[in-house]
Amino acid sequence: MLKEGFSLLAILITFVAFYPYIQSIRTDTSQPHVFSWVIWGSATCVVFLAQMEDNAGAGAWSIGLSGMIALWIAFMAYLQQGEIRATRSDWGFLVLALSSLPFWYFTADPLWAVVILTTVDALGFGPTLRKVYRFPYSEKLLFFILLGVRNVLVILALENYSLTTVLFPVVVTLACLLLISIAVYRRRVVSF
Structure with a gap:
């Protein structure tokens, strides 16, 4: 019951974290890059499936929800006619x-899918980290704080601890902490 409680709290935080962004799309104050969100959504959904394959249980529910929200x-x-152009790096x-x-299929091991997708997700933080260093007020830190807390709850809710189930939420949490740290440090430096 405790694992399900952590998972339900993680799901609630997922909704709280994404709600303002979805509202900003509805009011045309945000124009997300379609291609980026397709990548993040599909990658997160595959991580969810790999975690479920490795018996993550309730701990994976919030990851699956995040993937669906990203899609x-x-x-x-796409409906809003947001940014659709894709660069070579996007492809x-x-x-x-x-x-x-295919790695998952040929090795019959979901870990390979999680390793590849976690790497893709971590590399995806690169441009945002660079942007936050240059423009420390350009991101709302609450989203990354909530995402980090959500992933700690995901880890606590896991019913099976293995590299397959833990790698993605740990790396995303560390990336969020790095982004928050850079932004807080640069905000102090810039304000002087």
Whole structure:
């Protein structure tokens, strides 16, 4: 029962974290990049499936929800005629993300899919980290704080602890902490 409680709290935080962003799309104050959200959504959904394959149980529910929300954001962005152009690196990330499925199939081990997709997700933080360093007020830190807390709850809710089930939420939590740390440090430096 405790694991399910952590998972339900993680699901609640997922909704709280994404709600303002979805509202900003509806009011045309945000124009998400369709391709990026397709990559994030599909990658997160595959991580969810890999975690479920490795008996993550309730701990994976919030990851699955995040993947579905990301795909919904991609769909909303498409309907809104958001940014659709894709660069070579966008295509590279998509191909890398999709390569996780054959690795999983041929090795019969979901860990390979999680390793590839976690790498894609971590690399995806790169441009945002660079942007936050240059423009420390350009991101709402509450989203990344909530995402980090949500992932700690995901880890606590896992019913099976293995590299397959733990890797993705740990790396995303560390990436969020790094982004928050850079933003807080740069905000102090810039304000002087």
